[in-house]
Amino acid sequence: MVHIVDLEETLAHHPFAQGMDPEALRTITGCASNAVYHPGEYIFRDGDPADNFYLIRHGLVALEIHVPQGPPIVVETLEAGDIFGWSWLLPPYRWSNDARASDQVRLLKLDGACLRGKMENDRSLGYEIYKRFVPIMARRLAGNRMRIVELATEPAVHSRQKG
Amino acid sequence: MVPVPFRIAKVIREIPGVYTWHLKSLDGKPFVYRPGQFNMVYQFGVGEIPVSISGDCREPDTLVHTIRAVGPVTNAMQQLRAGAVVGIRGPFGRPWPIDEVVGSDLIFVTSTIGLAPLRGLIHEVLHRREDFGKVVVCYGTRGIDDIMYEADLHRWRARFDMHVHLTVHSAPSGYRGRVGGVVAAIRAAQVDWPSAQAFVCRSETLTRQAVDTLAGLGVTKDRVWVTLERNMQCAIGLCGHCQIGPTFVCKDGPVYRYDQIEPLYSVREF
Numbered sequence: 270m271v272h273i274v275d276l277e278e279t280l281a282h283h284p285f286a287q288g289m290d291p292e293a294l295r296t297i298t299g300c301a302s303n304a305v306y307h308p309g310e311y312i313f314r315d316g317d318p319a320d321n322f323y324l325i326r327h328g329l330v331a332l333e334i335h336v337p338q339g340p341p342i343v344v345e346t347l348e349a350g351d352i353f354g355w356s357w358l359l360p361p362y363r364w365s366n367d368a369r370a371s372d373q374v375r376l377l378k379l380d381g382a383c384l385r386g387k388m389e390n391d392r393s394l395g396y397e398i399y400k401r402f403v404p405i406m407a408r409r410l411a412g413n414r415m416r417i418v419e420l421a422t423e424p425a426v427h428s429r430q431k432g
Numbered sequence: 433m434v435p436v437p438f439r440i441a442k443v444i445r446e447i448p449g450v451y452t453w454h455l456k457s458l459d460g461k462p463f464v465y466r467p468g469q470f471n472m473v474y475q476f477g478v479g480e481i482p483v484s485i486s487g488d489c490r491e492p493d494t495l496v497h498t499i500r501a502v503g504p505v506t507n508a509m510q511q512l513r514a515g516a517v518v519g520i521r522g523p524f525g526r527p528w529p530i531d532e533v534v535g536s537d538l539i540f541v542t543s544t545i546g547l548a549p550l551r552g553l554i555h556e557v558l559h560r561r562e563d564f565g566k567v568v569v570c571y572g573t574r575g576i577d578d579i580m581y582e583a584d585l586h587r588w589r590a591r592f593d594m595h596v597h598l599t600v601h602s603a604p605s606g607y608r609g610r611v612g613g614v615v616a617a618i619r620a621a622q623v624d625w626p627s628a629q630a631f632v633c634r635s636e637t638l639t640r641q642a643v644d645t646l647a648g649l650g651v652t653k654d655r656v657w658v659t660l661e662r663n664m665q666c667a668i669g670l671c672g673h674c675q676i677g678p679t680f681v682c683k684d685g686p687v688y689r690y691d692q693i694e695p696l697y698s699v700r701e702f
Contacts, residue, residue: 309606333605341605345612348620371608412613415641416601419543419613420574422635 276301280377283324284350285401293397296387300380306370319356319364320382325349328374333367341367345409355402357381433668435474435519438495443514446498447578450545451510452486455495458517462492467530467552468659468687471522472667473497475512479505482664484549484686485523490559495520498548498580524667526687528553528631528657530560537565537623539630539651541642543572543614546633547580549659549686553631554588565628567594568621572614574601597621614638615645625650631657632690640697643690656690 277298280286286294304323306312312323315335323330329348333341344366347353356364358381388395442454457463465471465485474480481503487496501510512518530553538557540550557567569588573579579598589596597617599610610616614634630651632642643656662674662681669683676696679685 308608329608329610331605331607331611343603343605343607343611344601346610346616348610369605411641412615415615415638416613418637419572419635420601422637 276303276377279303279326280324283326283377285324285352289401290393290397293394296391296394297379297384297398300383300387302378302380304376304378306374306376308370308372310370312368312370312374312376313354313364314367315364317364319354319362320380322352322354322357322379322381323368324377324379325351325353326375326377329371330374330376331369331371333369335367346371352401352405354381355406357385358398358402433521435472435480435521437517438520440512440514440516440518441494443512446580449501449510450498450580451501452496452498453512453518454487455497455518455520456493457495457520463495463520463523464492465489465523466527467556468528468549469523469525470549470664470667470686471495471497471520471524472664473499473509474519474521475505475509476517476519478508480519480521480665481505481509482524482661482667482682484659486548486551488555488559489552490556496552498545498551500545521667524664524682526685528659528687529689530556533629534563535565536655537628538567539618539621539623539628539646540567540569540571540633541614541618541630541646542570542633543638544574544578545580546635547571550631550633551581551584554584558588558591558594561593566623568623569594569596570599570614570617570621571596572599572601572617576600576603576607576609595621614642618642618645618649627655629655629657633659636660636697639690653691653694654689658688658690658693659686660688660693661686 280298327349329346331343332345333343335341437458438455440453441456444452446452467489470482470484472480473483483497483499486498499506501507542550588594597620599612599617603611628651630646632639639658660681664674664682665671667682669680674681
């Protein structure tokens, strides 16, 4: 017999939703859908409207920065259990980087535009969401500060100089 | 205290500004040391610097040092070719406590040239592989062209009895590996966190970040081992150049258990 896992159960098992109030979980599930991206496929692109956020169930997602007159640079990869996309929370609701599937990626896609409306009307739902996003934002900010320290204190190498 | 002459048998350019010497003693005597110890390396007429030993201690006929060119002495040393003779004093310092961690899962956390002081320990752990649980190396570097000891990392990754998690700060689009800080590599490791022993070799600011991450996963600070770099001159605890608070790094270190020196990490200007 095939066991069909419903969205609420899938969402409940993701670290993002751990300990979430059941009512909030049900509301969020109403804004969720499954999504699959193939290797190399863009999930979103810099400048596009940011109306979603994503929970990674499987695979590796590359966050890329577009470099004028050059190829994009991967600045971070995220994997199963991670969450990405918070531009849906902040005006002007536009992505500030690209996200691309590094391999076959399975995601839970959350409709941020839908959630924004619900959060306006239900502040406790907004608190649940922010309580989960803020630590992730803080951790990534701290991590990036440390990367600046590392880049400033460790030897620089240009690929053409190797050898 | 008198430097013993060693001939450079081979020079390996690891990445720009970082080179590895394979040295042979002129008298042919084996050089006996333990992983984690360091030598004072002397370029005659130029100066002397402390350098950790990066080779396999079971191959005492070859002494291996990896050096980063950052100052007048190390820049001058970078010009030396195979056949040149340098002076060696050592080995000095406290080695990695390999016998104290028998039976545990081991996680090595390091970045760029920080792999040099750990390399000998990893070699020794692999010689005694049956003595330990899981063995995981978490290595971070700036980009895909800055990977130290790349051949070792490939060899280690190919083994069925250890794991290597590598991360880079940035990569060209289409790169399929992990991109981010070493913390991401630590989180990817799967060891028994409540009993694992961690060996961390990074700059001191970044050591704290790694220790905090490990603590969040369940590695208490009495199971974290670090190695310190200081201005070592006499290397036998007499001159005081490497003194930090109550400890002389050349004599009491360079390897420490983190909880025993943690307060020193938060003292500014040390």
